Amino acid sequence: MSDYRIQGATGDWEVVIGLEIHAQVTSNAKLFSGASTEFGAEPNSQVSLVDAAMPGMLPTINGECVRQAVRTGLAIGAEINKYSVFDRKNYFYADLPQGYQISQFKHPIVGHGTVTVDLESGGTKEIGVERIHLEQDAGKSMHDQHPQYTYVDLNRSGVALMEIVSDPDMRSPEEAGAYVTKIRTILRYIGSCDGNMEQGSMRADVNVSVRRVGDPLGTRCEIKNVNSVRFVRQAVEIEARRQVDIIEDGGTIDQETRLFDPVKAETRSMRSKEEAHDYRYFPDPDLLPLEFDDAFIEAARDSLPELPDAKKARFMEALGLNDYNASVLVAEQVSAAYFETLVTAVAKATGKSEADVAVKASNWLTCDLFGALNKAGISITETPVSAEQGAGLLALIEDGTISGRIAKDVFEIMFETGKDAADIVEEKGLKQVSDTGAIDAIIDEIIAANPGQLAQYRAGKDKLIGFFVGQVMKATQGQANPGVVNKLLKPKLDG
Amino acid sequence: MSNIDRATVAKIARLARIKIEDDKLEPLAGELNNIIGWVEQLSEVNTDNIEPMASVVDAKLRWRDDKVTDGNKAESVLKNAPNAEYGFFAVPKVIE
Secondary structure, three states: OOOOOEEEOOEEEEEEEEEEEEEEOOOOEOOOOOEEOOOOOOOOOOOOOOOOOOOOOOOOEEHHHHHHHHHHHHHOOOOEOOEEOOEEEEOOOOOOOOOEEEEOOOOOOEOOEEEEEEOOOOOEEEEEEEEEEEEEOOOEEEOOOOOOEEEEEOOOOOOEEEEEEEOOOEOOHHHHHHHHHHHHHHHHHHOOOOOOOOOOOEEEEEEEEEEOOOOOOOOOEEEEEEOOHHHHHHHHHHHHHHHHHHHHOOOOOOOOEEEEEOOOOEEEEOOOHHHOOOOOOEEOOOOOOEEOOHHHHHHHHHOOOOOHHHHHHHHHHOOOOOHHHHHHHHHOHHHHHHHHHHHHHHHHHHOOOHHHHHHHHHHHHHHHHHHHHHHHOOOHHHOOOOHHHHHHHHHHHHOOOOOHHHHHHHHHHHHHHOOOHHHHHHHHOOOOEOOHHHHHHHHHHHHHHOHHHHHHHHOOOHHHHHHHHHHHHHHOOOOEOHHHHHHHHHHHHHO | OOOOOHHHHHHHHHHOOOOOOHHHHHHHHHHHHHHHHHHHHHHHOOOOOOOOOOOOOOOOOOEEOOOOOEOOOHHHHHOOOOOEEOOEEEEEOOOO
16 A cells, blocks of 8 residues: 655645546557548648548448457456447537547446556555547647637547546555556557657546545546656646645535646646536447457457566566566566567577576666666667677676676777677777786786785785785786686785 | 426537527427427336347448548548638637
């Protein structure tokens, strides 16, 4: 259980959060028409007469959108409803030419499922998903282009959305953010939505209420269209605070729709109360019930890749990664894919098993490569060092050709130039010296040159061994194998 | 039995954006009550354990392939619009 509390003047309050995530289904054509879904086209160029709601036009469902909704349901272990119904949700707005949105009300395509989210404390929490249904997106209104007019573009009108409705299971801004992150990760893994929140292909309506711990649920407010994980967290925090202040001042919360303004760090009411919504849902008479068989569901199931939770468990159990590294690597499918290519290539180059090289590979990837990518402000898809090249570097450390310290320098050059590790080591003469004869000779020179330190060492200051190791490394420009140096040095110092 | 009053008629008219004069509300309420009362005779039939019927003919929902087959007709789409500018519908400003 979360122990996140809002501290009010009269005591602690608990926040209760439920989320409705709208995820644009990855498809070429719209949910009920053959118009394109591509982003960024000329206004109204991707609009069929169905999307424009011309009289007599009839909707025909896009099978791919159905398949993607089923895959999404299966990915969260949800019940799949072989029989579902499209309803009309009626409301009046300029970017909704039909005067209703085709949605699913009573009989959604996907029933109850569960998502496991990772928390910063290292623990996990199960969040229920009440349902997923298919519905149409609306057009886009632009209010700032003309002093008297709102401009309406219907390109988005009719694009398929999945509305993913959670149970009110979240109790802190962190949990809400972690849930959105996890849903996005799952959608990206299975490819049913690109999860791009900046372009609006995934957005969240955040329901927030507050209560005394143990009390029944309070009245909730819905914060519409929050479009980043960070904003979800901020919106929850700010809205919960607002509600606590009102209740403690003796007021009551009105159930309403609000807007989050990240610049002013506030939420504010969106609609006047007079416009209280009355959607008058009824089954769409233009559409028969949506039905499919078990074979359709099984084919959808067979098309699913390994999901993030399963992948994480495998990384931990079969490859010995710790929880943190495994979580970081599975969060994005490209990172996980990079890691798997890396491990396979290192194992192949060194003749060791994948389990033997995986932990070092994960450390190098999450610290060195991710660190460098972060610093350069680029994503892993743009990495100048490929997984094969990374494996080349790790193999050189593994077989003793270079030391871990030299590897850091080599990696820096790789990251800048995109060259292979072996070539850099060759060009710059960075090979680690493991030749005992050569190191032996250097050690003798160093000992001879530092009689004072030797005497102190022999008098009991055995920490001075560090000084000698340092001198040897310096003399070899860091290329001596530290293991060999230590092994040879100690008996000589001890006399 | 349903009972549609003046206020309900006014509310439905507003939701549908249909302008109805005040003196028409009462007569409309009467007409709507008659219609609903007539339809409600159906509730005399026992429909326990009977699935709702979606269609009178034996038909299944038709599916389409995920192919782009339509679009590129902004001119037709905008043809009946009272006002259009730069390829957009131009409507009275709908934000405060």
